[in-house]
Amino acid sequence: MKRLFTAFPALGLSLLAASWNANGAELPRLRFSYGDWEIACDNTRTCRAAGYDSENSSDAGNNDGAGQRRMSVLLTRKAGPDTLVHAELQIGTYEDTQPAAPLPRTLSLTMTIDGKEHGKVAVTGDNPTVDLAPGQTQALLAALTRVSKIAWTDGPFTWRLSDAGAAAVLLKMDAFQGRVGTPGALVRKGARLETSVLAPLPEPVVRVPALDDRAIDLPAPRLAALRQALKAPADTCTEPDNIDGTPGDIAVWRLTGGKLLASLPCWRAAYNEGAAYWVVNARPPYAPRLVTTAGNGYASGIIGSSLKGRGLGDCFSFDEWTWDGKVFVHSSEGDTGDCRLVAPGGAWVLPVMVTAVQPARPTNRP
Incomplete structure (x- = not known):
């Protein structure tokens, strides 16, 4: 059984690829x-x-x-x-x-x-x-x-x-x-x-600045303005609302350099769901820049995505995007191999993108 990963596009990848290519040839x-x-x-x-x-x-x-x-x-x-x-x-x-x-x-x-x-x-x-x-x-x-x-x-x-x-x-x-x-x-x-024979290439290094990991609460007027500013592609974010029809909750975290990370629900499938993540200015105008519509978690400067290939849970795809102080770098990509019922979660880790992520100690604001 070949992998059945549903292809929900990570629409921020072209932006992130450009940041890599600015430093050298495509990897x-x-x-x-x-x-x-x-x-x-x-x-x-x-x-x-x-x-x-x-x-x-x-x-x-x-x-x-x-x-x-x-x-x-x-x-x-x-x-x-x-x-x-x-x-x-x-x-x-x-x-x-x-x-x-x-x-x-x-x-x-x-x-x-x-x-x-x-x-x-x-x-x-x-x-x-x-x-x-x-x-x-x-x-x-x-x-x-x-x-x-x-x-x-x-x-x-x-x-x-x-x-x-x-x-x-x-x-x-x-x-x-x-x-x-x-x-x-x-x-x-x-x-x-x-x-x-071709020589090995070094892992790209991504240095994460010190970050406060706690979500922050914006005042209601600013939150409403942010919601208006966040525009996800309608053909990808097909279910931005909660199951009961109310608007999906916005989650916001403080980054560095006067930037915030904002997230909204994006889509739901039979056994997967994804959220959209944007980098925005801390104050209006927010000028959102989409990172991905396939995220399902954020912590310590890293947006993660882990999607089942099928409901049996014997194969997954994975991605990570890591904040380097300026942009979210696509820092990990791969899957766990074919859907073959070898092991729960998949038989192996088969990456096509690896990086050396160097985390900083988180700072906790009083």
């Missing part, structure tokens, strides 16, 4: 999926590729009669010459998909590729995600470039990893990191020097 990113595999590469050139059990249960079933067992593998590789791939295995913990017979608290899983054993990994109920050993990782990477049968087994319990789409995803990783044709490429190896 690289990649999001791609094919078959049972997907990849996300962020602005530091780190790539994360996730694979799952087959969505065709007849291909992914196990021999204990309990049906398809959910699982996923994550391959992480940082940019730069001679970097290794880090591999993690996660067995499914989403309660609605667990078999009637509970699993043992501790599992000693034997990794097999085309029937050949490649050592064991230990999985416990407290830690369903484990690292693969370097040798297991190398065997797995080789298997993913061809048609292979990959499984982890403990007695009657089996988890099978699909290879469908893996080669295409790994080739995307090689291309994004400039590895195609080098000895370290995962798919298309060659003799081109490893020194030609």
Whole structure:
């Protein structure tokens, strides 16, 4: 099941992208999926590729009669010459998909590729995600470039990893990191020097000034004037009022540099809702500048957005916008992978935008 994230546009992004581009070229990113595999590469050139059990249960079933067992593998590789791939295995913990017979608290899983054993990994109920050993990782990477049968087994319990789409995803990783044709490429190896591989990029730094985190109350006349000034796109903010039809409440926080942050309800869906956030002048004229219509929380200088991909809650998208004293910088973006019932909240964190946020101590006004 591919992610089903509803696309409510974060309309302030063009403004924020301009602030990034003023300091340099547009930052690289990649999001791609094919078959049972997907990849996300962020602005530091780190790539994360996730694979799952087959969505065709007849291909992914196990021999204990309990049906398809959910699982996923994550391959992480940082940019730069001679970097290794880090591999993690996660067995499914989403309660609605667990078999009637509970699993043992501790599992000693034997990794097999085309029937050949490649050592064991230990999985416990407290830690369903484990690292693969370097040798297991190398065997797995080789298997993913061809048609292979990959499984982890403990007695009657089996988890099978699909290879469908893996080669295409790994080739995307090689291309994004400039590895195609080098000895370290995962798919298309060659003799081109490893020194030609793209170097990692540093995380952009966002420094948050000292802020008072408490919402503030504006006098009624100023609040009414602010409401008149806040204009959200009608095609996006379809439900700015409360469920009972009364006007949605305005929340206001004090920023720095004579600015305020103001928020109003914007839209509601079956299992998500979003609010619009504007930066405004502390005194009229308010001159509002829209940051996003997809926010659902603010604290410590950061507007956050976390949206379910579907009601089952097995996949989310996430964004953050951080106040740097002048504008809200788009400081985080990504999702938790495909909607595959692997784990509550999603199997992995797959960012396409990362930053180093340096918070200041909040100041509390008397």
